[in-house]
Amino acid sequence: MTDQHPALHLRGLAKRFDTKVAVAGVDLAVPTGSFYGLLGPNGAGKTTTLSMAVGLLRPDAGEARVLGYDVWADPVRAKSLLGVMPDGVRLFDRLSGAELLAYHGLLRGMDPAVVDQRAAELLDVLALTDAGRTLVVDYSAGMKKKIGLACALLHGPRLLVLDEPFEAVDPVSAALIRDILHRYVTGGGTVVFSSHVMEVVERLCSHVAILAEGTIKRVGTLAEVRGERSLEDVFVEVVGGRTATGEELSWLSR
């Protein structure tokens, strides 16, 4: 079932909150082995799209499949192949990092000995060993991202979906996360992540989709989307936005 399918396949995903259309019919096929960046300005619908894609938010219309398995019709199989780091911190933060990992592993029905061994390895690789006994509520924002990534990786998923993994992360930790994700893709995994940071997407991604106002505006390999220009130029052109006249906020000048 799995290998002939895209790692993630979204068809016609749509979501409205009251009168606000957050996502207006997103189609996306993420090839296995790709490093896929979902770019978009604030409020574009990235979190809503990814939440629907991984089974955290029920769409009004459309479907999401992980390696061929429908996340809503066949959630157990789809979620066994999927590791997710949601936006914000939806972690049980009154646990220590080590306890949180143990909780995630046991919830997934993993062998406790395997959970212990992988948790120790992940805490070590993510430079969180010293924080293993600290409660997650007392972690910094960057440490919370890293423990969130560890939880997503623990069961050895085939697809990782990460919402803003580099937000609030210092350069050293960002390099560490980049390295881990790069190794994960080299080892046959697929990563989809959302970001506003062009430089990160340009450096890491094989494929890019630009989302604005709830729809995909550009999609393809990085080379196809960028063409001869920088990704930032393409992004600004696609997303539009206000151009300063120089007259604004004149009261700030002395």
Ligand SMILES: Nc1ncnc2c1ncn2[C@@H]1O[C@H](COP(=O)(O)OP(=O)(O)OP(=O)(O)O)[C@@H](O)[C@H]1O
């Ligand atoms: N639970 C909700 N209730 C009402 N409106 C919502 C809800 N979640 C999202 N929205 C709205 O849907 C739109 C898309 O939001 P979303 O969080 O998906 O965007 P985003 O691209 O992830 O933005 P950001 O980069 O700022 O995180 C926004 O206008 C937002 O205000």
